[in-house]
Structure formats: structure tokens, C-alpha cells
Amino acid sequence: MSPRPIAVLLAAFLVLLGLPTLAVAAPVQTLTWTGNNSTTEYASAPTGALPGETTIVFENSEATGNTTGMSHTLTFDTSTEGYNHDVNLNVVANPFDPQNGRHEAVVTLTPGKYRYFCTIPGHTTMVGEFVVSDGTGDTTAPTVTAAVAGDRDPSGNYLESATVSLTATDAGSGVASVEYQLDSGSWTAYSAPVVVSAVGMHMLHYRATDVAGNTSDEGMEHFTIVEGQGDTTPPTVTAAISGAQDSSGNYVDVATVKLTATDADSAVASVEYQLDGGAWTAYTAPVAVTGAGEHMVHFRATDEAGNTSPEGMSDFTVVKSDTTPPTVTASLAGTQDADGSYVGKATVTVVATDTGSGVAAVEYRVDGGAWTAYTAPVPVTAAGVHTVDYRARDVAGNTSAPASVSFTVVAGGDTTAPVVSLAVSGKQDGDWSYVGQASVTLTATDAGSGVGPVEYKVDSGAWTRYTAPVVVSALGAHTVGARATDVAGNASLEVFGAFTVVAAAPPPTDACPVSDTRETVVIGGVDSQVENIDIGNGCTLNDVIDENAEYASHDRFVKHVKAVTQELVGNGVLSGGDRNRIVTAAIESDIGGTAGAADVRGRDVKKAL
Incomplete structure (x- = not known):
């Protein structure tokens, strides 16, 4: 219990006895934090303070600007290096909690620097620090x-x-x-x-x-x-497109563009439009657009005060009364042999025309595959007989009947098979077995027609198309095969790799199942300020120091602490500086006890190490 609650209880006890009460000193200062709707920073926070008993006020309420009912916390950092860690404070405040979001706590501050933050997810940038100083030596003004x-x-x-x-x-x-x-x-x-x-x-x-x-x-x-300069707000201008539309939303034969501009302050002085990147033109009446195709109209307005609105824009498509589908043809190009087959590659070019509303789209498909937008001549390189279908659609929505062209592609002189290899990777033990799993990566190259499909199989399984490294996790011996085929149809030799997968070793046994997990190494009430880390076997620094064991004397306890910390330094677990702070805390403590106990405990601890 802190000194202040003890003093309060003593005062209450004296009142019951009818005796004079002791005066309870008020905290030397009050530090206030406030929160609002922000999740990135506190609304206000102190930057400095004096040492001693202090009232902490954290208010996150409607009065401080929190209108959403959002919670914040005020939490003092007790682990980050470089800050004081002697104040444990974690206050949650909400405008609708029983305290209406205003909370108080009394703490004792010591000279140094404190760090505070909000622990609620999404509020992690709400962080800051303040300095506690006794004023000694600071003669420089802010x-x-x-x-x-x-x-x-x-x-x-x-x-x-x-x-x-x-x-x-x-x-x-x-x-x-x-x-x-x-x-x-x-x-x-x-x-x-x-x-x-x-x-x-x-x-x-x-x-x-x-x-x-x-x-x-x-x-x-x-x-x-x-005084302000009057009207600084530009006009508002909108566009409305009207006309008869087809089922796709296109305007048939004509689209009419109507512009409307308003200004709440001074009057509208002018309205302008620009059609399809042309010159800006004064708008005086609705504009009729009759050209078939896609169109874009930009528009703007200026008021009497000289304010010009941002440019607006609207796009639309005009189609003609067209019921005739486009005409579409295809042609083949490439080197042919005596049988008329294309050697190595055939290139298909598709051309579509439409005298009505114009061509909107051209599509093709190879050997019954999915229809694909045609943007450039299509090369077909796979050896064999092929059929390419094609069609076109005009702006009015008329689609031509699919047409097709058939041809044969033969290998163009490439008789060399691709080269395929495999590599096995993963964590290995001393017997070169893979622990837990192995990953198999295949690589294929071909200097002629190029690599086609690559396949693999595991043990006696079926050949499977390779797309990504293969993970094998079943325990035991395995054989993985690999093969590849190039575009000309040449198949590589099958290659194989053998390896063994073994189970992962069980985790190490916890030497201290019931562990002392205090944040720092504390010996007999003396805080060394050294982090109480796990030394690697489940035991913490406090466990191996074991302040609660019996020791023949205080000197014997200090020798015990020196011995175990020296071994930890030698094992790379502890730095020399941290060892010195722990030994100093042991010396300043009053730990000591029954003769012989420390020797026994020391042997047990060294076994744990």
C-alpha cells in the first residue's frame, strides 16, 4: 500500500477514537490529459512536471470534444528503454461511463522522462512524453x-x-x-x-x-x-443529356445537351462548352450532337465577380438507325510448306467494316476457346490443325454471324528437346534429411521454339502440370520426377530427385514451469531496472537468482548472484552492464539465510543453465 492510503486510513481511525487527526498533504501538482474525436493524438497533454505526489486527470468527454462516444486510454509505458517505469497507470475513459469520462489517480513522479500512449487498436499514434525535473541546473528559458x-x-x-x-x-x-x-x-x-x-x-x-x-x-x-472582398464563390453548372435511347443507353441519331448555371451571390455572366476537344464556345441554347460515335462535352460558367467554376464533363454515344451488322474478314500469313501447312507459326489478321453506325468491337477465339477482344494480329504457334472464329459488333448493337478460318501448323525445324532440372530446398538435419517438409522447384529452358508445358510427379503419383514449387510434407523417402515439352512438341528426358522428410524435433522442456515473470529483476525489494528475460530454457533471471532460497549469509547470497550472472554473461545471455546492475541490487538487498542452502540452490541453478 502506498503512503497516502495508509495516512488516510490512520486519519479515519483517529477520528473513531476521538483523537486529533494527522494532516494529509495534498499532491504537489495536477497534470491533465484530454481526449476528443481524434484517434491520432490527445486533445491536450502536459510536457513537464515537478517530482512528488501528483494528481493525474484524464478526461475524454463531450466537454473536451468527444461527440462520438469513442473510448481512449491513458497508459504509462513501463517497458520501453530510456523512460521511467515506476508508475503503473492504465485509465480507460468514455463519455458515457459512470464518471462521464473524467477520471483521477494519484501517483508519485520521480525526476526523469515518462512515456504515455493509448492501447486501443487504431489509436496507436496517440503517444507522447513529458519530463519531470526538480529544476536543479536548468537556468535556460523555453x-x-x-x-x-x-x-x-x-x-x-x-x-x-x-x-x-x-x-x-x-x-x-x-x-x-x-x-x-x-x-x-x-x-x-x-x-x-x-x-x-x-x-x-x-x-x-x-x-x-x-x-x-x-x-x-x-x-x-x-x-x-x-473586410472580405465580397463574392468569392464560383457558379454551379450542370449538364443534362436528352434524346431517344436504345437498349444499351446509346442515343439514336441525335443527343441534345442542355447546360444550367446558377450563382447564389452575383449573377451568372457566361456559360461555355467544349465538344470532343474542340474550341470553347459560348452556350446560348441546347446543343444537338448528331455525329455517330462516342462524345465528351466539357462545360464551365463564370459569374459577375469573375469567379469561374471547375470544368464539368459528360460523355455519351450517338448511334444511327442502323440494322445492318458489320462485314468482317480474316487473312492468314506465314511460311508454308509444299502441303500448304504453316511452318512454325501462322498469323491471323481480322478486318471489320460498317457503313452505318460504325464498328464497336471485334472478337476472336482459337479452337473453340473463350471469345477474346481483337486488338492486333493473332499468332498461332502450336503444331496441329487449328480453327479461328471471328465476329464483329457495330455501335447500333448489330453483331455479324461468326465466320472461321482453318489451317495447319507444323514444327519449324526445332528438333531439340528442352532441358529440365529440379532443386530441393528446406531445413535439413545432420543426416541431410528435410525436417517437416521439402520444397521442389522445377526449371525448364528451350533455345528453339520455347518451353511448353512442364510436369512433375511425386513417388508413384500421376504426372501433374507444374505451376509453382511443390511442397512435400509426408514423412519418409520420396522420389520426384520432372519433364517438359517445347512448343514444337519435343519432349525432354525425365529427371528424378530423391530425398527424405523427417518429423521436426519436439520443443525443449521448460526447466521452470512455474516462473517468476516480473518485468524487471527485483532482489529483496531492490529493483535493478534490468529486464527479467527468459534465459532460453523457460527460466527467467529472477528464477536463477532465486531470492527466496535460504543462504548462509548475505555474503554467500551475493557470491551466488555473481556466479550465476557471470555464467550468463559467458553464455551471451546477459551483458556486462546488466550483470553489474543485478550484482549491485544483490549487495543493496538484505537477502541471507540458513547455512548450506545457497550451495544446494547454486548447484540446481547451474544445472538449469
């Missing part, structure tokens, strides 16, 4: 700067309002407070950017004070606010 922002006219005056942001830093004890004074007003605590909207000249003074009590020189910013 540095504080100001920045003024807002819309400005050509003379540099701010239009309608200006926002002043203050930033203070202190490398010593930390910033305690920032203040500002606007014009001839009083000094005011700065917590957020200051918005000034009164028309006229203004002077803002500012200063900052650190935890050690050093106050910066006053800074100042002067600026002038003038």
Missing part, C-alpha cells in the same frame, strides 16, 4: 515562436480573420505553460490556435515558462484584418 495564417489580400492584410499558432520547446525541465496577450487584454493560457476576427490592427504578445520556473522573453506578432 523557446517560443508564433505563426499567423489566413487568406491575405495583395497588401498582406488578412481577410476577415487570422489564426495565430504558438509553439514552445524546452530542452531542460520541459515546458510548463504558454501564454498570450492580445492587444491590451490580459495574459491568457494558450491551449489552441487563437482566431482573431475583429477588423483593424492587432498586436499579440506571447511567452512560455518551463518547469524550473524560467520564463522566456516576450515575443510579438502584429497583423491587420480587413
Whole structure:
């Protein structure tokens, strides 16, 4: 129990006895954190503090800007190196909890640096730190700067309002407070950017004070606010396309474009449009578009104050009253032998025309496969008899009947089979067996017509098309085969690889099933500040030190600690610096006990090591 709760209980007991009570000292300071709708930072947080008993206030409520009912936490870091770890604080606050989101806790701060953060997933950037200083040695005042922002006219005056942001830093004890004074007003605590909207000249003074009590020189910013310049909002302009449409949404023969512009302040001065990348043209009446094909119209408007809207755009397609499908033909090209077969490759070129609405799409398929959009001549290289079907569709939606062309491709002089190899990878034991599983990767090359299908089989299984490395996890001896065929139909020799898969070794036995898992090495109440790590066999540093065993004397206990930590340093588990801190904590402790127990315990611990 901390000293403060003991004092409170003692005061209550004295009241029951009718005796004078002892005065309970109030915390030396109050530090406040606030939260709002942000998940990236706290709404406010301290940057410095004094040592001693402190009231921590964490408020995450509607009053601090949380209007969504979202929870935040204020958690002090007790593990990251470089920060104080002597305060365990983890407060969850929600605007609708029993405390309405406002929570208090009393802690004792010591000189140094503390880190805090929010533990809720998605809020991980809500993090910060503050410095606790007793003021000793810090005689340097904070540095504080100001920045003024807002819309400005050509003379540099701010239009309608200006926002002043203050930033203070202190490398010593930390910033305690920032203040500002606007014009001839009083000094005011700065917590957020200051918005000034009164028309006229203004002077803002500012200063900052650190935890050690050093106050910066006053800074100042002067600026002038003038009336706004009237209408700065551009018009709103929209387009509507009308006309008879077919089942695909295309406009038949004609599409009419109507533009509408409005402006809530000054009047609309002009409306313009641009059709299919042409010149900008003044809009005076709906525009009729009759050309067959796809179209894009851009449009904009300008008001009397000179504000021009962003460009809008609409696209549409016009088709003619067309009921005739396109005409489509195909031609073959390539080197032919005496039988008319194409040697190595045949190239199919498809041409479509339409005198009505125009060609919209051309498609083809090879040997009954899926229909594919035609964009360029199609090469066919596989040896054998082939049929290529083709068709076309016009803008009006008329599709031609499928037509086809048939031909034969023969090998073009490539009589050399591809080369195929396999490689086995994975974790191996001392007998070169693979532990748990083995991965088989196949590689095939062909300098002639190119590699065609690559296949593999495992043991007596069927040949299977290879697409990715094959994982074999069944325990025992295995044989994997590989083969490949090139585009000309030449098949490689079958190659085989043999290997064995064995089971993974069982995990090591935990030498300390009931372990001391405190975060740091603590000996007889003395915290060494060394992380209480697992030494590799399930035992922690606190386990091998074993402060609760019996020892002949305090000196015998210290010798025990020196011995086990020296062995840990030799095994690379512990650094020399951490060993020194642990031995120092042992010396400062009062551990000691019955003679002989330490020797027995030391032997047991060395066995564990």
C-alpha cells in the first residue's frame, strides 16, 4: 500500500477514537490529459512536471470534444528503454461511463522522462512524453515562436480573420505553460490556435515558462484584418443529356445537351462548352450532337465577380438507325510448306467494316476457346490443325454471324528437346534429411521454339502440370520426377530427385514451469531496472537468482548472484552492464539465510543453465 492510503486510513481511525487527526498533504501538482474525436493524438497533454505526489486527470468527454462516444486510454509505458517505469497507470475513459469520462489517480513522479500512449487498436499514434525535473541546473528559458495564417489580400492584410499558432520547446525541465496577450487584454493560457476576427490592427504578445520556473522573453506578432472582398464563390453548372435511347443507353441519331448555371451571390455572366476537344464556345441554347460515335462535352460558367467554376464533363454515344451488322474478314500469313501447312507459326489478321453506325468491337477465339477482344494480329504457334472464329459488333448493337478460318501448323525445324532440372530446398538435419517438409522447384529452358508445358510427379503419383514449387510434407523417402515439352512438341528426358522428410524435433522442456515473470529483476525489494528475460530454457533471471532460497549469509547470497550472472554473461545471455546492475541490487538487498542452502540452490541453478 502506498503512503497516502495508509495516512488516510490512520486519519479515519483517529477520528473513531476521538483523537486529533494527522494532516494529509495534498499532491504537489495536477497534470491533465484530454481526449476528443481524434484517434491520432490527445486533445491536450502536459510536457513537464515537478517530482512528488501528483494528481493525474484524464478526461475524454463531450466537454473536451468527444461527440462520438469513442473510448481512449491513458497508459504509462513501463517497458520501453530510456523512460521511467515506476508508475503503473492504465485509465480507460468514455463519455458515457459512470464518471462521464473524467477520471483521477494519484501517483508519485520521480525526476526523469515518462512515456504515455493509448492501447486501443487504431489509436496507436496517440503517444507522447513529458519530463519531470526538480529544476536543479536548468537556468535556460523555453523557446517560443508564433505563426499567423489566413487568406491575405495583395497588401498582406488578412481577410476577415487570422489564426495565430504558438509553439514552445524546452530542452531542460520541459515546458510548463504558454501564454498570450492580445492587444491590451490580459495574459491568457494558450491551449489552441487563437482566431482573431475583429477588423483593424492587432498586436499579440506571447511567452512560455518551463518547469524550473524560467520564463522566456516576450515575443510579438502584429497583423491587420480587413473586410472580405465580397463574392468569392464560383457558379454551379450542370449538364443534362436528352434524346431517344436504345437498349444499351446509346442515343439514336441525335443527343441534345442542355447546360444550367446558377450563382447564389452575383449573377451568372457566361456559360461555355467544349465538344470532343474542340474550341470553347459560348452556350446560348441546347446543343444537338448528331455525329455517330462516342462524345465528351466539357462545360464551365463564370459569374459577375469573375469567379469561374471547375470544368464539368459528360460523355455519351450517338448511334444511327442502323440494322445492318458489320462485314468482317480474316487473312492468314506465314511460311508454308509444299502441303500448304504453316511452318512454325501462322498469323491471323481480322478486318471489320460498317457503313452505318460504325464498328464497336471485334472478337476472336482459337479452337473453340473463350471469345477474346481483337486488338492486333493473332499468332498461332502450336503444331496441329487449328480453327479461328471471328465476329464483329457495330455501335447500333448489330453483331455479324461468326465466320472461321482453318489451317495447319507444323514444327519449324526445332528438333531439340528442352532441358529440365529440379532443386530441393528446406531445413535439413545432420543426416541431410528435410525436417517437416521439402520444397521442389522445377526449371525448364528451350533455345528453339520455347518451353511448353512442364510436369512433375511425386513417388508413384500421376504426372501433374507444374505451376509453382511443390511442397512435400509426408514423412519418409520420396522420389520426384520432372519433364517438359517445347512448343514444337519435343519432349525432354525425365529427371528424378530423391530425398527424405523427417518429423521436426519436439520443443525443449521448460526447466521452470512455474516462473517468476516480473518485468524487471527485483532482489529483496531492490529493483535493478534490468529486464527479467527468459534465459532460453523457460527460466527467467529472477528464477536463477532465486531470492527466496535460504543462504548462509548475505555474503554467500551475493557470491551466488555473481556466479550465476557471470555464467550468463559467458553464455551471451546477459551483458556486462546488466550483470553489474543485478550484482549491485544483490549487495543493496538484505537477502541471507540458513547455512548450506545457497550451495544446494547454486548447484540446481547451474544445472538449469
